[in-house]
Each structure stands twice: as structure tokens, then as C-alpha cells.
Amino acid sequence: MKSTSRDIRIRNCFSVLRHLIADSPTSRQQLARATDLSVATVSNLVTDLIELGVVVEIGREDSGGGRPRALLAPNTGGGVLIGVDVAETYVQMEVYDLGLSVLERVEERLDTSENSPGAVLGHIVDGVKAARERLDGRPILGLGVSLPGQVDVAGGVSTFAPNWNWRDVPFRDLLEQRLDLDAPIYLDNPLKTVTVGELWFGDGRGVDRLAVVNLGTGCGAGLAFGGELYRGASNAAGEWGHTVIDLEGPQCRCGSRGCIEAYIGAPAILRQWGELDERAAHGSQDEAMAALAAAWAAGEPAAAATIESVAVKLSAGLANLVNVLNPDLVVLIGWVTRALGDRLLPEIESRLPAYCLDATLGSLQLKVNHQRRNMVGLGAAALALEGHLSRINTVGARARR
Numbered sequence: 001m002k003s004t005s006r007d008i009r010i011r012n013c014f015s016v017l018r019h020l021i022a023d024s025p026t027s028r029q030q031l032a033r034a035t036d037l038s039v040a041t042v043s044n045l046v047t048d049l050i051e052l053g054v055v056v057e058i059g060r061e062d063s064g065g066g067r068p069r070a071l072l073a074p075n076t077g078g079g080v081l082i083g084v085d086v087a088e089t090y091v092q093m094e095v096y097d098l099g100l101s102v103l104e105r106v107e108e109r110l111d112t113s114e115n116s117p118g119a120v121l122g123h124i125v126d127g128v129k130a131a132r133e134r135l136d137g138r139p140i141l142g143l144g145v146s147l148p149g150q151v152d153v154a155g156g157v158s159t160f161a162p163n164w165n166w167r168d169v170p171f172r173d174l175l176e177q178r179l180d181l182d183a184p185i186y187l188d189n190p191l192k193t194v195t196v197g198e199l200w201f202g203d204g205r206g207v208d209r210l211a212v213v214n215l216g217t218g219c220g221a222g223l224a225f226g227g228e229l230y231r232g233a234s235n236a237a238g239e240w241g242h243t244v245i246d247l248e249g250p251q252c253r254c255g256s257r258g259c260i261e262a263y264i265g266a267p268a269i270l271r272q273w274g275e276l277d278e279r280a281a282h283g284s285q286d287e288a289m290a291a292l293a294a295a296w297a298a299g300e301p302a303a304a305a306t307i308e309s310v311a312v313k314l315s316a317g318l319a320n321l322v323n324v325l326n327p328d329l330v331v332l333i334g335w336v337t338r339a340l341g342d343r344l345l346p347e348i349e350s351r352l353p354a355y356c357l358d359a360t361l362g363s364l365q366l367k368v369n370h371q372r373r374n375m376v377g378l379g380a381a382a383l384a385l386e387g388h389l390s391r392i393n394t395v396g397a398r399a400r401r
């Protein structure tokens with residue numbers, strides 16, 4: 001696919017705004033340094049961002065003898081963005097200002113009887129209505145929704161959510177009908193939104209080749225190149241959990257055998273522990289994972305052996321990803337990563353050299369995510385922000401005619 005000058009302009013616009021939000025208040029000159037763009041290019045983009053109502057000048061700073069420089073900040077008094085994280089067990093909705101700070105948060109539990117499209121839509125509609133009443137008339141500029149499973153982004157359709165048995169649900173249309181909102185709605189899945197969140201606010205900011213590896217009940221990778229999310233031909237890029245590491249391996253829920261997820265997905269980890277210690281793995285999945293982490297920290301042999309086996313498989317799986325993509329940074333994220341904590345990192349680092357080529361390992365940074373924010377919801381809101389920013393070309397063109 002060819003990059004047009006419009007694509008480049010939008011990409012530069014994202015880059016300028018990411019630095020502006022992170023370093024606010026800041027000046028055009030500092031932004032030019034941070035983004036490696038010329039001051040003239042940054043000034044043009046800032047003019048457009050001000051015209052779009054996303055950025056404001058909030059004062060001036062002394063420039064050491066020259067003309068005082070204008071200080072720029074996100075227009076936090078402007079419109080708002082809404083990010084919705086729909087997971088198997090909850091719906092969390094956050095309202096953000098244009099600096100991507102959280103203004104409101106609504107969370108509702110979902111139980112297994114409530115996973116019909118109508119029930120999930122109902123929770124989102126109720127949440128948006130409640131939030132709207134507290135916005136004092138501030139406009140909603142966009143709504144991003146993260147839904148589990150496969151999503152057709154262009155059509156706004158949940159094509160397949162295996163845990164809910166949804167197929168081809170026209171979720172965006174249904175939500176538009178129920179919300180009657182004068183703002184665009186963006187739909188995607190958590191791997192994509194979490195990666196957009198990392199690009200805007202996490203360790204991925206300014207990273208050229210990024211893989212965000214989610215370890216949870218399922219496993220997958222979100223990919224971004226040149227500061228942009230990589231979706232693949234059908235928005236299915238990053239299905240790393242279903243790369244096969246053993247043709248004779250255990251059955252995976254995708255129908256294949258020996259997928260990496262069949263070894264390091266939470267159910268597989270807990271099953272391995274249960275096979276070594278019959279007292280292990282009681283209660284809910286997250287309670288059992290917390291118990292495993294505690295047993296590992298206490299030096300219990302069954303827990304240590306389980307973690308060792310997981311670390312070997314995870315390292316081999318990560319090496320496959322790293323050898324194919326040669327990324328600058330891999331960020332480990334997800335509730336299993338959180339449960340097992342920082343002690344997981346040295347277990348992987350010590351084993352990666354056995355599977356990675358020197359050429360790909362030498363340039364690799366591996367990190368465990370420490371963000372306390374809901375990166376899925378933040379990423380969904382950032383998708384809505386990106387959608388809003390894509391209007392910049394028409395706004396800017398009009399301004400300079």
C-alpha cells in the first residue's frame with residue numbers, strides 16, 4: 001500500500017500530539033526537537049490542531065533573548081472521548097478529555113447469562129447516558145469500543161467472538177441506533193486497542209517496531225510499525241497465540257494442536273500446576289494464578305517447575321515472533337503477566353538466547369508493562385481521537401485556501 005502525503009501528514013500529526021500530551025506545556029520548538037520534524041512542519045500541524053479545537057496556547061515562555069515562545073497544551077476544556085472496554089466478565093467505560101486524562105469511569109459486571117449482543121449494548125448505552133448527564137454539554141467527539149474476538153473494523157462488525165458464540169453481529173450499527181450519538185463510533189478488539197494505548201501513552205511511544213504481547217486466558221500480539229498499528233489484510237495480524245510450537249502438542253481451542261496458547265494460556269498453566277501438585281489451582285482463574293505466584297515466591301517445587309516449563313515455552317514462542325519481526329521492543333502485558341510479576345522477566349531473558357538469533361536479540365528490549373491505567377479503554381479512546389484527527393487534512397486545507 002502506498003503512503004500518500006496525507007498519510008504522512010496524519011502520522012506526523014499523531015506524533016506531534018503524542019509528544020504534546022506527554023510534555024505539556026511545551027513549545028513548537030521543543031516539539032520539533034522531540035519529533036525530528038522541522039519547526040515549520042510542526043507549526044503548520046499545530047495551527048491545524050488549534051483550529052480543530054484539540055490544542056490551545058496557554059501562555060508564553062522566555063526563550064533566552066529571542067521572542068517569547070508560545071506554550072501549548074491539549075484543550076482539556078474541549079470535547080471528550082469515550083473508551084469502552086468490553087471483556088468477558090465486565091464492561092468498563094471511561095470518559096477522557098483531549099489530554100487523555102480520565103474524567104469519569106463506569107464499570108458494570110457481566111455474568112455469563114448476560115452475553116447476548118442486546119445485553120452488552122444495554123450496559124454501554126446506560127453508561128454513556130449516565131456519563132452524558134455529567135458532561136455539562138461538552139460534546140462527545142468519538143466513542144471507541146473494544147470487543148473480544150475478531151472484528152471487521154471497516155464494517156463495525158463482530159465477526160466472531162468464540163467465548164460468546166457471536167458471529168457477524170453488526171455491533172456498530174446496533175450501537176448507533178440505540179445511542180443516537182452525533183459522533184463516530186470505532187470498533188476493534190483488545191489486542192489492537194491495547195497497542196494503540198501503548199503507542200499513545202505507554203512504553204511504545206516513539207518506538208518504531210513494537211510488539212505488545214498479551215498473556216491472559218488467551219494469548220496474542222499487537223503489532224505497530226512506524227508509530228502505526230499493523231492490522232494485516234483482515235485485521236487478524238498478531239494471532240501469535242496460534243503459532244504452533246509442537247505438531248504433536250495438546251489440543252488448542254482454535255482446533256489446531258500444539259499452539260503456544262495451549263501451553264501458556266492461563267488454563268494450560270494452571271493445568272500443568274495441578275498435575276504436579278494436587279492441592280493446586282482452586283477457585284477462579286485469577287485466584288488460582290495468584291496462588292501459583294505466591295507458591296512460586298515461597299519456593300514450592302511444583303510451582304517452580306510449572307513456571308520453568310512455562311518460561312521455556314514462552315521464550316521459544318517469543319523467539320519465533322522476534323526472529324520474524326526483529327522488533328525494537330516487546331512489551332509483556334495482560335492479567336497473567338501482572339499476576340506473575342517482574343520475576344517472570346529474568347526467567348525469559350535467561351532463556352531467549354537459546355532460541356533467538358544473535359542479530360534479532362542484540363537489538364531487542366523486553367519489558368513488563370507497569371501501567372496502572374486500563375490500556376484497553378485508553379486505546380479505544382485513542383482510536384476515537386485518531387479518527388477525530390483524521391479530519392485535520394480537510395480542516396487545514398480549508399484554512400490555507
Ligand SMILES: [Zn+2]
Pocket residue numbers: 241242243252253254255256259261
Ligand atoms: Zn490455537
